[in-house]
Amino acid sequence: MGRCLALAILFSGLASAGQAAEITVGMAAADYTPATVEARVGDRLVFLNDDSVDHNVFVPTAGHAVDLGKQVPGARSELPLGKAGAFEVECVIHPDMHLQVRVVR
Amino acid sequence: MRRPISLALAGLLLSASGAAAGPERVAFPAGYQDGFVRYLDVDRPDRKIKRLFYVNPAALETAKAGDPLPDGTVLIMEDHPVELDGEAPRRDAEGRFIATPEVTNVFVMEKQPGWGEAYPADTRNGDWDYAWFDAAGTLKHSDPERYAGCFNCHQSRAGRDFTFTFFKYVEDLKR
Known part of the structure; x- marks a missing residue:
């Protein structure tokens, strides 16, 4: 699973400039991996619950706030990035899970 | 089952203020859409709603x-269905959902001195109650x-005075 995730992240990083990228974020061991993401407007975050427990992606930052709902093990959720800026991603269930996202044009 | 039973018992107890614990002591904040400050909008794709926070x-x-x-x-969390384009939520120029005027739920959490005393320690959310x-x-x-779900879920944010959004909003705004 870890190798698949690493390949997904590597593939995302190879997306050419101007082309929307899909950036996969894992949740194994109740940690977002990677813990920081740099992206462009138009890219998309894909959250893969590769953990053994439920998670719930939640962004509390004003202007970017979203709640993707409960995500069971094995499930994916998507977050299109339509706006530049920086925001934090948390988990409703696990308060110590954090991901920092910076989106540029 | 233990926690809901505890909540039911708590509802029969009296807080320091003399009012029965539970939703009955949380007053509906009439006129909040004009008199309160809207501080956050949260898109909820799985339910096709937008939540406005006051x-x-x-x-x-x-x-x-x-x-x-x-x-x-x-604190108020107000639910709105969003505009749809077929089955998918319509988005504005910044990718945000567009709320319809319809209000389907108004969730209120209020903090008053002593309100939490009626609840057992493993349930208590500080001095907050919900309606x-x-x-x-x-x-x-x-x-x-x-309301057991409210207490259980908000327990995860004990370090932020049991709020998912407002404590963080104040930190971002004033720190």
């Missing part, structure tokens, strides 16, 4: 970053057991 102005004014929120804080209204201000559920 706070009473006195709480926003006196809240300090990193400190417990002031007594008398009233769930319709758009007209009628309480949807008066049974305290229906």
Whole structure:
């Protein structure tokens, strides 16, 4: 699973400039991996619950706030990035899970 | 099952203020759409809703970053269905959902001194209590057991005075 995730992240990083990228974020061991993401407007975050427990992606930052709902093990959720800026991603269930996202044009 | 039973018992107890614990002591904040401050909008794709968050102005004014929120804080989470393009939510120029005028739920959490004393330690959310209204201000559920989900979920944010959004908002705004 870890190798698949690493390949997904590597593939995302190879997306050419101007082309929307899909950036996969894992949740194994109740940690977002990677813990920081740099992206462009138009890219998309894909959250893969590769953990053994439920998670719930939640962004509390004003202007970017979203709640993707409960995500069971094995499930994916998507977050299109339509706006530049920086925001934090948390988990409703696990308060110590954090991901920092910076989106540029 | 232990926690809902505890909540039901708590509903029969009296807090320091003399009011019965539970949703009945949380007043519907009539006129909040004009008198409160809307501080956050949260898109909820899985339910195709947008949630608008409000706070009473006195709480926003006196809240300090990193400190417990002031007594008398009233937070509102208001649910709206979103505009759809077929089955998918329509998005604005920044990719955000567009709320329809319809209000389907009004969830209120209020903090008052001593309100938490009626609840067992493993359930208590500080001095907060919760209520769930319709758009007209009628309480949807008066049974305290229906609020076990509120207490359980907000426990995860004990370090932020049991709020998912407002404590963080104050930190971002004032720190």
